[in-house]
Amino acid sequence: MYEAANAWREQSLIGGKSLFDPSETIWTPELLDELDQKFVQNPDESGLNFLDKLKAQLETATPQAKRLMAELMWAINLFPSNITPARKREMITQIWSWSAEVLPASQPFLVDDVLGGIGSAGTAFNTHRWRELSFLITSLRALRALDTSIQRAILTNGQKFVEWLEQQPGASNRQLLNILPFLLFPDEFERISSRADKVGILAHFSSEQKSAWNNRPASDLDRALLELRRRLETEKGELIDFYSDDLRSQWKPSSQVSGKSERPSFREVLTRLLEAYDTARAGPFTTSGELGSAMRAIKQWLENLPPVAERETLKVKVSVGQGGWTKTPWIAILDDRLTTSTQRGIYIVFLISEDLSVTYLTLNQGMTDLVSTMGQRGAAEEMVRVAEATRPAIAEFLSDAFILNNDIDLKSDTSAARNYEIGTIAYLPLAGDDLPENEHVIEYLTSLINAYKQIVDAHTMSDKTIEKSVPNFDEAPAFGLEDALQDLFLEREEVEELLLLWQTKKNVILQGPPGVGKSFASQRLAYALIGAADPRRVGYIQFHQSYSYEDFVQGYRPSEEGFSLREGKFVAFCNRALAEPKKRFVFIIDEINRGNLSRILGELMLLIEPDKRGSKWAMPLAYSDTEFHVPDNVHLLGLMNTADRSLAVVDYALRRRFAFVELTARIHTRKFEEVLISNGVSGSIVKVIQNRVGALNATIVSDIANLGPGFEIGHSFFCAAPVAGESGEDWYKRIVKTEILPLLREYWFDAPSNVENWTQRLLG
DNA sequence: CTATCAATCTGTGGGTCCCG
DNA sequence: CGGGACCCACAGATTGATAG
Secondary structure (H helix, E strand, O other): OHHHHHHHHHHHHHOOEOOOOOOOEOOOHHHHHHHHHHHHOOOOOOOOOHHHHHHHHOOOOOHHHHHHHHHHHHHHOOOEOOOOHHHHHHHHHHHHHOOOOOOOOOOHHHOHHHHOOOEOOHHHHHHOHHHHHHHHHHHHHHHHOOOHHHHHHHHHOHHHHHHHHOOOOOOOOOOHHHHHHHHHOOOOOOOOOOHHHHHHHHHHHOOOOHHHHHOOOHHHHHHHHHHHHHHHHHHHOOOOOOOOHHHHHHHOOOOOOOOOOOOOOHHHHHHHHHHHHHHHOOOOOOOOOHHHHHHHHHHHHHHOOHHHHOOOOEEEEEEEEOOOEEEEEEEEEEEOOOOOOOOOOEEEEEEEOOOOOEEEEEEEEOOHHHHHHHHHHHHHHHHHHHHHHHHHHHHHHOOOOOEOOOOOOOOOOOHHHHHHHHHOOEEEEEEOOOOOOHHHHHHHHHHHHHHHHHHHHHHHHOOOOHHHOOOOHHHOOEOOHHHHHHHOOOOHHHHHHHHHHHHHHOEEEEEEOOOOOHHHHHHHHHHHHHOEOOHHHEEEEEOOOOOOHHHHOEEEEEEOOEEEEEEOHHHHHHHHHHHOOOOOEEEEEEOHHHOOHHHHHOOHHHHOOHHHOOHHHOEEOOOOOOEEOOOOOEEEEEEEEOOOOOOOOOOHHHHHHOEEEEOOOOOOOHHHHHHHHHOOOOHHHHHHHHHHHHHHHHHHHHOOOOOOHHHOOOHHHHOOOOOOOOOHHHHHHHHHHHHHHHHHHHHOOOOHHHHHHHHHHHHO
16 A cells, blocks of 8 residues: 555656556646546536536546546545445546546556555545545646646655645645645654544643644644654554554543433333334334434433443444334344344344334344344244243343243234244333333333343353354353352452352351452352352342342232232242252342341241251242242352441341351452452552552451441452543542542541541542 | 345444534 | 534445245
C-alpha cells in the first residue's frame, strides 16, 4: 500500500502519467480542468446513487478524463478500510470502462493488499465522497498552476505539503487533509482520518484545551502529534498506536449515558410499542416515526434496568420485522458470551402474539441456525431436548410465576411463530390489557436473568465454543480442589479441612464480614465438593424476612384452577437429588440468618441433621400424606454476614445442626497482591491498601464495644479491576468512596467523627 | 411440512454538520 | 460542547414467499 502510494506520487503526481497505463499522460492541467467543469462545477442533486450520477456527469467527457477519474477514485480509496477491496475495484474498473477501453489486466495496483485500506474513514467519507473528490480535483488544479520546481518541492516535503494543502479552498473538515499527507509521508503523519480525533488526542496529552487545538491549523496539529508520538515512544520504549485499546481508552472515553428523565413504567413503554406497531402495520413496512421511537424507548428501558445495566454482556434487541411486518414482534435480551443473535443459542425474549392480546416473557432458543443445519424436524427435536435438559437447572432461580413448559400460543400460523412456541423453555404470560406493575416486571426479569446467568455460566465454564451453542449438562467438566484453589483466597489445608468437615457434617455455614468473598467461594466450594462444575446440582436461594415454609418446603399457591399444592424450592431440589443418589448435590442458602429458620424449615429442621438422613426417617409433610426425607447426598451451605446487626443472635438450633467456618479478610496475603497486580494495580497502591485498610481493620477489631472481628473490611472489595482508562489511584479512591465509606457510616452511625477521621486517613 | 430464496431490513462505523 | 440528523457501504440478520 505504501509502495503504491509512493508510485502514485512519482509516476502520476510528479510524472503526470497514468498509474494503470504509464504509456499515457493523463494527470494534466487540461484534463483536471475538464473534470472540474463536468464534475465540480456541475453538481447532480438527483436521488440516484453516486456512480450513476457520475456516469451521467461524465457522459460528454473525453476518454482520457474518464480514465483520470478512475485513478482519482483509486487515490481517495487507498486509505479507507471500511470499504472492501472488491467494492473499490468494482468502482474503479467501472469508471475506467466508460472510456471505452478495458482496464489492462492484472493490475498490481488493484490487488487486495493495496486496496485493503489502512484505517477506517467512517461513514462520512462515503457520504461526503463528492466533497472529497471535488476537493482533490480543485487542489490538484491549483498545484498544476504552480511552477514545476515548486510542485516538486511540495510533493516531496511533508511539512510543505500539508501547509500547502490546508490553504486550498474547502480544506477545512476534509478528511483528505488528514489522509493525503499520511499516504505520501507515512513517517511524519498519523494514520488518522479525523480532525476531531487528532484534537482529542492532543487535548488529552497536553495542557491545552480542545477549543485551543480546534483553532489551530492542520499543520500545527500534525507537528504536535509527531512530537507527542516521539515523546511517548521514548517513554514506553516501543512503537505506539493511538488506536490501540490501551491508548484509545485514555483519550476517547466512552460516552456515558445520562439518566436524566424519569423512568417510565414498563406498562407505558410496552403499550406504546404495541399501539405504534398496530397502527404502522396497516401500511407498508417502515420503522421510522413513532414506531421507531417506541422501539428505542423500550430498548432503553430494558438496557437501563439495573440487572441488565450491571451486566455488560447483556444486549437488548427489538424487532417488528425485517423487510416486511413480522406477525410476532419480539424484544430479546441476549448474553453475548452465549449468543449475539436470536438465530441461535438461548436467550430471554418477550414474544407478542399476532392479535397483540398477550405478551409472553420467555426463555427461548434460536432456531434459524439449527434449521439450516439439521432441518425443520431435526431442529424441533433438538430444541425440545435442550428445553427439557435446561428446565431443571433453572427451576429454582425462577420466580414462581413462570411456567416451565412450551405451552404458549402466539396466535399466528407463520413458521417463525411456531418455532418460538417449540423452543420455549419457560414463560410468563402478560395480558395486554392488564400489564403488571414495574416492581413485578423487575422481579420477574431479575429472576429470569439470574436463571439465564446459570445457563451462560455453564456454557462458558464448560469451555464449549459457540458452535455447540447449548450447554451440555450431561458432560459438566470435572472440578477439583486445584480448580477451587485457583480462584479462592483460602489455603490448601483450609479448603481440604472444610470439604472433609462438610462431607461428614453435611451442613456448613460460611460466616464472615462483608467483602470476604462468601458468595464467590460458595460456588467454587460447591463445585469442588460435588467434583464437577455442574450448576444443575447446585441450588441457590436467598432468605429474607418474609421467606416462608411455603416457599421452601411446600404450600398452596394460586393457580388456574383455584389453589394447588406446589413443592417448595428445597423439596424439589431434594427430589432431584434422590433420583441420582450416587452424585452429591449442594443447596446454598444466602443470608441464612435473615430468615426465621424454624418457621421456614418446620419439620425439616429435624430431617436435615446428618444422622437423620435416609428413608427410614421419612415422614409426611404438613400439607400432604406422602412421606419425605432429605437424601444423604444433599449438602447444605449457609452464608452469613457477621456484620449484619439486623438479626438476633443465631439460635441454638442452627448452632447445633451446622458446622461453622469463618472466612476472614485476607488483605495481607500474597494472593491478594498477585490478584491486584494482575489487574493492573501498581505495587505501591497495593502497599497503600494494605497499610491503610489494615490499620482500619485493627481499629475495628479492637472496638469490642460496637464492632469486633466480625466487622472487618474484606479483601474482595478490591478484587474488581480498574475500569478502562482508570488510574490505580482513582480506582482505589472510587472503591473507598463507594464501598468502604458507606459501610463505615453504617458501622459508626453514632460516631460520625470516627468516620470523618477514617475518611481522611483512607484517602490520604 | 420442509428447504431455499429474495427482499429488505438493522447494526456498526477511528464520519461531519448544525443547532441549541 | 453535547447530541441529534445526516443517510453511504458493508456484513449479517430476519422473515414471508415460493417451490418442492
